[in-house]
Amino acid sequence: MKKEILHKVRYPLLLAAAAILAVWLWTARKSDRPVEQAEIKPREKIYLRREGTFRPGETLEKVLLRDIYDRVLADELIQGFARVFDVRKIRGDRRYTILTDSAGVVHGFEYYPDAVKTVRVLRDSTGVLQPELVQVPLIKRTLALTGEVRTTLYDAVKAMGESDELIAAFSDLFQWDIDFFVDPRVGDEFRMVYEAEYALDPSRPDSLGEFIRYGRVLSGQYRSGSAVRTALYFEQGERGGYYDLEGKSFQKTFLKSPLNYRRISSHFSGGRRHPILKIVRPHLGVDFVAAEGTPVVAAADGVVIEKGYEGGGLGNFIRIRHKNPRFATVYGHLSGFGPGIAIGQAVQQRDVVGYVGRTGLATGPHLHYCFYENGRPVNPLKIKNSSGDPIPAGEMERFKGVREEQLALLAAAPRRGEEVPGVIAGTGPGHMAMPRL
Ligand SMILES: [Zn+2]
Structure with missing residues (x-):
């Protein structure tokens, strides 16, 4: 009896062993061919493209059912799609593409929400639909x-x-x-x-x-x-x-200071005690002390847009609007103006525009110098004068x-x-x- 059972079982056992061997040989052979495996990566596959455009009010479901006639696949694509893009944000004028193989089997779907994005749902090598939001390279x-x-x-x-x-x-x-x-x-x-x-x-x-x-x-x-x-x-x-x-x-840069000065008697500040008026008020410029008659030059190229006299303040002054119209500079307490200085006169950097004096409200000869950026006074000593270095010799050939x-x-x-x-x-x-x- 025992012997008989053994005999009956032996044949299927042999079959099973042969099957295991066959499977092992097949998988071993497959893994010997990594090149072929790489070839079936979906990214490198060439798909046929079937294009369309969403019509106003059309849903993803409607479009997919119309184009692929497969309810189950359509649902699968929609589910994947919804994981990376809000289906309600599909617009009625954007294009889409259905990716198929040459036999007409659908492998994926692409939607283009704007010029730099692609929503893609595509089968990977294991047959699973993988959704992704792809940034289109510029x-x-x-x-x-x-x-x-x-x-x-x-x-x-x-x-x-x-x-x-x-x-x-x-x-x-x-x-x-x-x-x-x-x-x-x-x-x-x-x-x-x-x-x-x-x-x-x-x-x-x-x-x-x-x-x-x-x-x-x-x-x-x-x-x-x-x-x-x-x-x-x-x-x-x-x-x-x-x-x-x-x-x-x-x-180009503005001159650090528009004259040769001895010292700065008053810095730019939001509030200081005025030496004559004895009240606290902002000093929105810099006072450079220099001998009466010291030439004052334009800090950068521009046009004279104001020239005048302010008895209770700047005395003789000019205002220059610079080539870069974001900037303007004002020069005050001048004893006199440079040759040819008049409203509308173009000036270049380092042109003499006036001379140090003590006109207006001043205790001694100095230049009151104001710097405006977009109409706002800023500290002329703090402006970013980004470097204007020339090309170094070592880079000249290039x-x-x-x-x-x-x-x-x-x-x-x-x-x-x-x-x-x-x-x-x-x-x-x-x-x-x-x-x-
Ligand atoms: Zn001043």
Whole structure:
């Protein structure tokens, strides 16, 4: 009896052993082929794309049922989708894509809530639907344009279909040298090379993508009559700035003090006891003590916008509005004015605008110097005079490379913002040359 049972059992046991061996051999062989396994990763799979657009008021459910005819799969996709995106925020004008294989089997779904996001629900290698919110990578392109001022720079750039931000970025380059509200004349010419970021449209892999925002202005040129100014962006390590063609910084600075003085008799303060009026009132400037008649010079380029006499206060004074219209300076208690100083007169940094005196409310000869930023008095000794160091000798070769390249791009700038072959040499690490798409 025992022997008989053993005999009956032996055959199935052999079968089971053979099956285990077969499975082991099969899995072993499979793991010997990692290349093939990598090939079936869903990311690398090429899907067929079936596109559509949500109509106003259409729900995800309605769209999926219409396009894939499979209730169970539709529910699965909706569940996954809802884990990364609020289905109620689907908008009636945005596109979606259904991803299928060549046999028409649905593997996933994509929705594009805006230009820089993709909601994707896609089967992974184990067949499970995985939802994810993907940030669309931005592509940086280099563009160039040139134009002529007919009324204002603003109008000219606007007429090219570009926006305020680009005008602001361009005028920033020359903020210490050109007052774009006052200086531009009809016939002036501007050129610029600038970066812009685009989001590749994931639903349209062949398109150029959608404009997202402007990047940096890499170079700018402004020609007014025979005067041409060129500013080039150059990066050294982490820091970048604008330089002229010789490698001198475009970042101009205000003079620390507009005269040779002996000492400061009164600092900028919110409240001090006035030496004559004997009352506490703010002193919104700095008093520099110097001999009567010491020349006082303009702290930076600008235009004289006020010249007058204030008996109970500043005495003889002038006010200069600077090229960078955010800033103005006032010079008080002058004994007299510099040659040719009149309202509307343009002055350059270090031009003599007056002489130290004691006119108005003053105990002795000194200059009362006020500095205004956006109309507010600030301490002139504390203003951030960011450095205007020239390009160091060791960087000069690299700078010259950037200069030649940018000058060529500026010279060839088209009449409308167009992409240029952007090889931005020497703009520092992490700054990749843009691929042409
Ligand atoms: Zn003072």
